[in-house]
Amino acid sequence: MGFVSAPDVDAWLRGGGSVVAASERAARAVKAAFHRDRRAEGLTAWPAPQALDWKSFARSAWADRGGDGLLLLNPMQEESLWCCIIRDSGHTAGWTEPPRRRLAQLAMEAHELLCAHAPHLLRPTARSAWQQDHGAFSGWLTAFDDACRADGLLSTSRVPLELLSLLENQVGGRPPLVLAGFDRLLPIQQKVFDAWAEWRSIAPGEPAEAIRFYSAANEQAELSACALWCSRYLAGKPLARVLVVAHDAGQRRGEIERAFLKPGGGAQPLRFEFSLGVPLLNVGLARAASLLLRWLDDSLEEHEVDWLLGNGTGAARPEEAAALQTVMRGLRRKGLQRTRWTLNAFVRQRAGSAALPSAWVERMARAQKRLEATPQTQSPLEWAGLVPQLLETMGWPGRTSPTSAEFQAISRWQQAVDSCGSLGFDSRTMTWSEFRSTLERALAETLYSAESQDAPIQIAGPAESAGLSADAIWFLGADEGAWPGSGRTHPLLPIDVQRSARMPHASPQLDWELAESITTRLLAAAPEVIFSYANQKEGVETRCSRVVAAIAGTPRPLPSELAPDSPREPLTVAFEDRELVPVPAAPPVVPAARLKKSTAQLSLFDDGAVQPAAMQVHEMPGGSNVLTAQSQCAFKAFATTRLGAQDWDLAEAGLTASQRGQLLHAVLHAVWGGPMHRGIRTFTELQELGPDLRVFVEEHVQRVLAEEMPAAAREQMQPRYLELEEKRLVRLVTEWLEYERTREPFTVEATEEDANPTIAGLTLKLRLDRLDRLNNGSLLVIDYKSGNVATKSWELPRPDDVQLPLYAAFGLDRENETGGLVFAKVRTGNLCFAGKVRDAAATLDSSLDRKSGLVKDPLTPEQLSEWKEAIAQLARDFLDGRADVDPRDYPTTCDRCGLYSLCRVKERDDEEEPEDEENGWEAGDE
Numbered sequence: 001m002g003f004v005s006a007p008d009v010d011a012w013l014r015g016g017g018s019v020v021a022a023s024e025r026a027a028r029a030v031k032a033a034f035h036r037d038r039r040a041e042g043l044t045a046w047p048a049p050q051a052l053d054w055k056s057f058a059r060s061a062w063a064d065r066g067g068d069g070l071l072l073l074n075p076m077q078e079e080s081l082w083c084c085i086i087r088d089s090g091h092t093a094g095w096t097e098p099p100r101r102r103l104a105q106l107a108m109e110a111h112e113l114l115c116a117h118a119p120h121l122l123r124p125t126a127r128s129a130w131q132q133d134h135g136a137f138s139g140w141l142t143a144f145d146d147a148c149r150a151d152g153l154l155s156t157s158r159v160p161l162e163l164l165s166l167l168e169n170q171v172g173g174r175p176p177l178v179l180a181g182f183d184r185l186l187p188i189q190q191k192v193f194d195a196w197a198e199w200r201s202i203a204p205g206e207p208a209e210a211i212r213f214y215s216a217a218n219e220q221a222e223l224s225a226c227a228l229w230c231s232r233y234l235a236g237k238p239l240a241r242v243l244v245v246a247h248d249a250g251q252r253r254g255e256i257e258r259a260f261l262k263p264g265g266g267a268q269p270l271r272f273e274f275s276l277g278v279p280l281l282n283v284g285l286a287r288a289a290s291l292l293l294r295w296l297d298d299s300l301e302e303h304e305v306d307w308l309l310g311n312g313t314g315a316a317r318p319e320e321a322a323a324l325q326t327v328m329r330g331l332r333r334k335g336l337q338r339t340r341w342t343l344n345a346f347v348r349q350r351a352g353s354a355a356l357p358s359a360w361v362e363r364m365a366r367a368q369k370r371l372e373a374t375p376q377t378q379s380p381l382e383w384a385g386l387v388p389q390l391l392e393t394m395g396w397p398g399r400t401s402p403t404s405a406e407f408q409a410i411s412r413w414q415q416a417v418d419s420c421g422s423l424g425f426d427s428r429t430m431t432w433s434e435f436r437s438t439l440e441r442a443l444a445e446t447l448y449s450a451e452s453q454d455a456p457i458q459i460a461g462p463a464e465s466a467g468l469s470a471d472a473i474w475f476l477g478a479d480e481g482a483w484p485g486s487g488r489t490h491p492l493l494p495i496d497v498q499r500s501a502r503m504p505h506a507s508p509q510l511d512w513e514l515a516e517s518i519t520t521r522l523l524a525a526a527p528e529v530i531f532s533y534a535n536q537k538e539g540v541e542t543r544c545s546r547v548v549a550a551i552a553g554t555p556r557p558l559p560s561e562l563a564p565d566s567p568r569e570p571l572t573v574a575f576e577d578r579e580l581v582p583v584p585a586a587p588p589v590v591p592a593a594r595l596k597k598s599t600a601q602l603s604l605f606d607d608g609a610v611q612p613a614a615m616q617v618h619e620m621p622g623g624s625n626v627l628t629a630q631s632q633c634a635f636k637a638f639a640t641t642r643l644g645a646q647d648w649d650l651a652e653a654g655l656t657a658s659q660r661g662q663l664l665h666a667v668l669h670a671v672w673g674g675p676m677h678r679g680i681r682t683f684t685e686l687q688e689l690g691p692d693l694r695v696f697v698e699e700h701v702q703r704v705l706a707e708e709m710p711a712a713a714r715e716q717m718q719p720r721y722l723e724l725e726e727k728r729l730v731r732l733v734t735e736w737l738e739y740e741r742t743r744e745p746f747t748v749e750a751t752e753e754d755a756n757p758t759i760a761g762l763t764l765k766l767r768l769d770r771l772d773r774l775n776n777g778s779l780l781v782i783d784y785k786s787g788n789v790a791t792k793s794w795e796l797p798r799p800d801d802v803q804l805p806l807y808a809a810f811g812l813d814r815e816n817e818t819g820g821l822v823f824a825k826v827r828t829g830n831l832c833f834a835g836k837v838r839d840a841a842a843t844l845d846s847s848l849d850r851k852s853g854l855v856k857d858p859l860t861p862e863q864l865s866e867w868k869e870a871i872a873q874l875a876r877d878f879l880d881g882r883a884d885v886d887p888r889d890y891p892t893t894c895d896r897c898g899l900y901s902l903c904r905v906k907e908r909d910d911e912e913e914p915e916d917e918e919n920g921w922e923a924g925d926e
């Protein structure tokens with residue numbers, strides 16, 4: 001049928017001739033080249049060129065020739081029809097909808113393959129010998145044809161066959177065509193073009209003058225070299241166009257984007273475009289619309305709410321968006337996070353002072369009412385009509401004048417909604433949630449790419465590159481495993497049918513021929529062509545593609561000028577900041593009392609951390625955590641206390657460990673709270689409870705759960721789960737009190753006791769779990785722990801936890817001797833005290849043997865004074881503004897802290913030898 005030269009195609013289009021391209025992408029490329037030429041001629045307006053992709057051409061030619069008596073099914077309608085047929089066939093009894101839908105998609109593909117490659121097999125009698133899965137598909141295909149005939153429907157795959165029949169019955173009168181970008185013509189395409197009239201293909205260009213084939217050490221080096229080469233090439237030829245071909249461009253999209261945005265060698269980010277789009281559901285506006293619709297009658301996961309409110313879509317004004325984000329932050333600061341949020345629960349929550357914008361609440365409520373007032377079941381068309389109304393009520397898309405890209409996304413979104421609405425073609429009805437799920441699936445399956453900006457670098461897969469030409473081409477991934485690309489034969493068609501009809505991937509020979517044809521086409525599409533492959537992929541050795549090697553010769557190693565920068569340009573500049581920013585001075589005040597009812601306040605400072613009678617006192621929230629953080633990492637203390645930095649706790653499906661701990665503390669506080677809390681206070685009272693101990697505990701647990709259980713937990717969790725939590729708590733507290741019955745006599749002096757000691761000018765608000773008066777009159781400081789703790793955390797010089805040493809050293813009245821400080825480990829199977837006691841066997845538990853840590857390692861006055869000095873030094877460091885990024889135990893300390901993004905400890909020079917803990921501390925202390 002002949003060829004037309006590429007330069008003549010422009011004259012052909014200018015003369016009103018038509019071009020049929022293999023794909024939408026190839027048709028766009030033809031039009032883009034035409035427009036570029038017109039602009040280069042200085043024109044400002046010109047007639048649009050006639051360039052259509054194959055499917056559009058076949059559809060319009062069929063419709064022009066009287067094919068409009070049938071309803072042409074769109075992909076969603078056709079899939080839905082196949083789904084019904086497969087379900088009614090009984091082959092998928094017991095299947096859920098998603099696998100049945102996947103089977104329907106396979107059936108659609110098989111049907112399309114038959115139409116394109118072996119239309120004679122569309123006759124049922126030609127398939128009579130098909131067995132098993134193939135036989136089942138044959139039955140579905142017969143039912144599909146019957147349904148289409150009965151209802152006047154037509155599959156898109158049948159359009160070329162219908163067109164062929166019309167062409168064969170109408171002779172002449174058809175303008176010649178030029179074909180672009182066909183690597184090979186399918187049998188049906190060949191027949192249609194032959195029946196059409198005269199047609200020609202665009203002649204292949206001159207073979208490339210420069211062909212190179214490189215091998216790189218790995219995929220990263222290969223990609224970096226490609227980006228660097230593109231950057232240099234375009235720097236030398238600013239008007240040139242480069243085509244990058246990558247067979248896995250879709251999967252490696254992020255990696256490719258990063259490489260081209262940072263091409264190395266100090267080059268500027270490159271302008272590039274991918275030929276393949278992204279799922280519409282991943283496009284911000286479409287995702288926001290989908291979430292807003294779901295929120296009206298269903299819950300959203302917390303990260304979805306976070307994204308939706310942070311995204312600003314749905315907020316009428318920037319201030320409204322900021323207010324919504326403030327509420328979300330407030331929720332987390334108050335620990336009110338949930339795994340899922342219904343709209344009603346979100347609107348009802350109270351996250352402190354920040355309130356939800358009333359206009360937003362009112363709009364959401366109106367949309368919800370609008371939906372509730374709609375019949376529960378109606379046609380998809382009616383639901384599709386309701387969607388824009390609901391979104392408009394909610395304020396989507398949130399901006400009065402969308403950008404061009406947003407406008408395109410909105411229009412693509414509306415097309416997806418309309419496609420779902422078209423499912424009413426068979427008079428079905430559905431519920432709102434069914435329609436919503438269908439829409440979400442359509443959004444996930446629809447690929448979207450914004451209109452081309454004619455970027456100088458185009459990135460495409462080998463097949464999508466058909467019809468594209470450039471000044472230079474770089475083909476990535478030319479290794480034996482990837483090129484020729486291999487695929488699987490179709491499971492619903494007999495293998496001999498696929499082979500004889502030469503369907504894709506029916507034999508390795510076919511894959512080889514296609515790869516050869518694409519490679520040859522690429523070699524004629526640019527004067528300069530570079531192939532490359534990585535010697536190693538995911539740690540596995542690879543070999544070069546034999547198809548490419550046969551044309552381009554043996555690969556050579558990447559030239560040194562394309563080697564990745566070594567080392568990479570640093571993103572940050574190291575700057576050693578030795579400056580200290582002290583805590584701002586507060587007005588002089590007389591030091592606060594260290595313990596309620598204390599009578600000897602000032603004399604407490606006579607130990608070296610001496611304070612004048614009137615001094616600068618700085619009150620800090622956060623209790624002992626300030627000094628614990630200062631000891632763990634000075635920057636952590638600075639960031640959490642002075643900058644208010646905070647890591648988020650993720651919401652959990654059940655009660656969090658922290659919520660469980662709080663409930664346990666509350667129950668023990670009530671139990672030992674004395675008559676005011678209907679509790680007890682002494683060892684004797686505990687013994688007197690006798691067998692009623694469990695009943696006593698149950699009453700307290702029930703009361704505490706009724707008063708303290710977080711509202712969100714009550715709303716979200718099953719009553720049965722809460723019952724189990726109650727039983728667990730009763731058992732644990734009962735066991736603990738049984739254990740306390742074995743102690744030496746004691747009296748509980750205080751529970752949840754507040755103290756405000758001032759340490760070297762820093763006033764802290766402390767709250768102690770419990771203070772016991774022991775049988776020798778001394779005081780025992782107790783901290784309840786339900787997690788795993790060890791007294792090792794108190795060890796100097798950098799204690800990991802200063803709470804109890806701090807309280808024992810500064811929180812107690814001097815008149816009272818400190819008898820010990822202990823963790824009360826309230827854990828099933830491991831109930832015990834752990835800590836330091838002056839005389840544990842005499843005052844705590846006479847059954848302790850000499851090997852027990854409590855006996856072996858008693859509390860001494862020296863130990864107390866060492867803690868006192870170390871803690872006072874921590875307070876001074878904090879007030880002086882010492883904020884070194886110096887974790888006590890990297891990375892364990894950092895993993896518990898979570899402020900990585902703020903302190904950027906991970907960006908420290910990895911080469912740096914880690915200093916030993918003590919030296920690091922002392923060096924910074926100078």
Ligand code: SF4
Nearest residue numbers: 633636894897903905
């Ligand atoms: S992450 Fe580590 S280095 Fe960073 S502030 Fe926290 S403890 Fe310090």
